[in-house]
Amino acid sequence: MRCDVCDTKIPPGADRCPNCGYRVRHSSTATHTQATSANYPEPEVFKPKRNKKIYIPRREKSRDRSQRTKTSTFRKYIIFIVALIAVVQMASVFIGNIVSNYNSHNYTEFSGESLQEGIDNGDDDGTLQLALDYENDLKSFFSDDLLMDVDVSESYDIYEDNYSAYVNVYGTDNVISLTASINFQNQEPYLQSITLSWNNQGTIRENDINLDQAQIEKINEKFNIDIFGAIEEYKSKLKVDEDDNTRFVVSDYKDDESIYLSESYGIDGEYFIYLSLGQDIGDN
Incomplete structure (x- = not known):
């Protein structure tokens, strides 16, 4: 028998061509099995070697x-x-x-919050004593003349040869709140600010001012200011928005004086009015 592919003579009993390996047709099962076992052994399956586990003691x-x-x-x-x-x-x-x-x-070389302690320690050229006397006078004015509850704050600074003292006196009653802030320098007062606030029945641009005339006159005389005059002059300058219920503010500065006036809508038809008048005083 010859190979159908390469025409090589195939030995009897062989089921594949010895030249090209082509399978011979019509070979028996027994012959095929024997030939396969004899000429083409089963391939060895590769089994990788397992790595030997190295035991490491727990310690x-x-x-x-x-x-x-x-x-x-x-x-x-x-x-x-x-x-x-x-x-x-x-x-x-x-x-x-x-x-x-x-x-x-x-x-600043030194500062303190108590004028009396500064005086007792000798940290004074006369400025602290002047401020303390003024503070005591204002406390009497607020409590005795204006019948207000009174509170104060004070401080001082020493800068080289310059002495400065600051006094704030606060007063309140059932209607208004009043603050007097005075600054002193080198044995003289040089800056004063008076702040007044109250609730008004309606806007001050269209309604009466809810302040006691006699009380305001005492304040005007004490601090040499004109509260009603300032309100009348500046209330028409308040800035009004479309809803007429937000905060309206006007401020002005001229010469040695300043004014700040504001009005904000509150509740129950009341308006909160805030007026601050500042002025330079003394020769500083």
Whole structure:
């Protein structure tokens, strides 16, 4: 028998061509099986070798883990210490600059919140005593003449050879709140601000002013101001929006005087009125 592909003579009993391996037609099962077993052995299946597991004692594992933890913690400590040193150096430079600027610009050398303590400590050229006397006079005026509950705040600064004192006296009753702020410098008053606020029945642009005439006259005389005159002059200048219920403000400055007037809509038809009159006084 010859191969149908390469025409090579096939030995009896063979089921494949010895030259090209072509399967011979009409071969028996037994012959095919024998030929396959004899000439074409079953391929060996590759089985990878399993890696041999290396046993590490638990104590060794724990020791290794502990060592890694110590190394990581130590590294963190080093980083923290380096960062802390850098922050301290930066803070030192910053504080040094502040101190340098403080000294170079001659900032306030001393300050306090109690005029009497400043006087008792000898930190006074007469300015603090003048301010304290004025404060006591205002407290009597607010409580005895205006029948108000009174509170005060005060402070002072010493800058090189300049002495400054600040006095604020607050008074309230059932209708108005009044604040008198006076600044003193080098034994003289040099700035005064009088602030008055109250609730008005309706806008002051169209309704009567809800203030006691006699009380306002006492305030005018004490501080040499004109409250009613200022209201009449500036109430027409209040800025009004379309809804007529928001805050209206007007302010003006002329010569050594300033005025600030505002009106805001409250509840039950009341309007909150705020008036501040400031003026330079003294020769400073």
